[in-house]
Amino acid sequence: MTQRALVTGVTGQVGAYLADFLLGKGYEVYGMIRRSANEEFERLEHLRDRIHLEHGDLLDEMSIVNLIEKVRPHEIYNLAAQTFVPTSWLQPVLTGDCTALGVTRFLEAIRKVDESIRFYQASSSEMFGAVQEEPQSETTPFYPRSPYGVAKVYGHWITVNYRESYDMFACSGILFNHESPLRGKDFVTRKISDAAARIKLGVQKKLKLGNLDAQRDWGYAGDYVRAMWLMLQQDEPDDYVIATGESHSVRECVEVAFGHVDLDWNDYVEVDSQFLRPAEVHRLRGDAGKAREKLGWQPEVHFTELITMMVDADLERVRFELESDDE
Ligand code: GDR
Numbered sequence: 299m300t301q302r303a304l305v306t307g308v309t310g311q312v313g314a315y316l317a318d319f320l321l322g323k324g325y326e327v328y329g330m331i332r333r334s335a336n337e338e339f340e341r342l343e344h345l346r347d348r349i350h351l352e353h354g355d356l357l358d359e360m361s362i363v364n365l366i367e368k369v370r371p372h373e374i375y376n377l378a379a380q381t382f383v384p385t386s387w388l389q390p391v392l393t394g395d396c397t398a399l400g401v402t403r404f405l406e407a408i409r410k411v412d413e414s415i416r417f418y419q420a421s422s423s424e425m426f427g428a429v430q431e432e433p434q435s436e437t438t439p440f441y442p443r444s445p446y447g448v449a450k451v452y453g454h455w456i457t458v459n460y461r462e463s464y465d466m467f468a469c470s471g472i473l474f475n476h477e478s479p480l481r482g483k484d485f486v487t488r489k490i491s492d493a494a495a496r497i498k499l500g501v502q503k504k505l506k507l508g509n510l511d512a513q514r515d516w517g518y519a520g521d522y523v524r525a526m527w528l529m530l531q532q533d534e535p536d537d538y539v540i541a542t543g544e545s546h547s548v549r550e551c552v553e554v555a556f557g558h559v560d561l562d563w564n565d566y567v568e569v570d571s572q573f574l575r576p577a578e579v580h581r582l583r584g585d586a587g588k589a590r591e592k593l594g595w596q597p598e599v600h601f602t603e604l605i606t607m608m609v610d611a612d613l614e615r616v617r618f619e620l621e622s623d624d625e
Contacts (some may be wrong), residue, residue: 304328307377311480314341316523330354356400364405386446397449399400405460416467419457423474433585443577469529474541474584478519479611495612498559508573510549518599528593541584
């Protein structure tokens with residue numbers, strides 16, 4: 299029987315990789331999209347005729363119930379959220395409503411329609427925030443440092459709670475930062491790769507960044523969607539940290555990106571206080587030992603390869619845009 303998967307946040311970076319991965323596994327893929335005046339499907343162009351897009355909204359319980367009743371998925375991947383950490387200080391209530399309560403709306407809808415649906419919740423390393431130990435694993439206590447991180451802690455625990463309360467197959471993947479050429483341009487790796495390409499090609503002069511000392515465990519989004527799927531194929535639901543185990547600073551990211559196009563980053567990068575955060579997460583590094591052991595998962599792409607892959611993709615895209623402008 300064909301497996302059906304419903305993916306929320308399908309228009310985002312991870313949604314595009316996951317939809318592609320699930321199609322490759324023979325799934326019928328349904329993506330939930332918000333109704334909007336300007337629908338953006340840039341990342342899904344190559345998949346548009348192979349996936350089904352259906353309207354639904356994390357803020358609207360009935361729309362979720364109706365969607366699940368219509369699609370009757372075997373698996374649901376909840377990737378949708380307000381995911382940009384700085385915005386969570388500007389819109390803390392909206393962030394809580396979709397990133398935290400949105401999870402409960404999905405879990406309640408599953409209970410109402412069909413409790414056997416398997417559920418994946420996109421938890422985040424931002425829950426570790428002011429880290430209590432290093433590296434961070436499934437047993438490390440949380441100490442979130444932004445309204446986003448706080449909302450994700452709620453989403454995480456409500457997933458655990460519904461699993462324990464109602465015996466639902468609900469899993470939570472605690473994913474550390476995951477990047478790719480499809481990453482949104484506000485996130486720091488893509489902001490850097492895009493700037494390195496544009497500066498190299500003479501269409502940008504400077505790159506303004508915030509805290510260059512922040513350190514993250516950056517992996518490749520394409521590797522991480524495999525882990526999400528594996529979690530839902532196990533005999534028992536559980537929570538897993540997904541990470542590379544390596545931590546690098548924003549400064550190192552800049553060095554690799556600009557070095558790749560033979561530029562000295564010191565000539566182009568400026569620190570601008572508008573990109574500093576009210577409370578920072580200084581350093582994250584994950585221990586994915588449980589995922590390695592139980593899921594047989596490990597990352598294939600590492601830091602330098604990831605950043606240079608992103609710079610190469612941006613070089614190609616910016617060149618293409620410049621050539622198109624000339625015609
Ligand atoms: P993060 O990702 O907040 O870790 O959350 P982001 O790339 O935004 O920031 C990483 C670190 O870089 C520092 N930084 C800057 N960040 C941005 N965006 N812009 C800048 O100019 C800049 N300069 C320095 C930040 O201070 C921070 O320390 C991401 C999101 O995808 C979340 O949704 C997800 O849950 C986590 O990763 C895992």
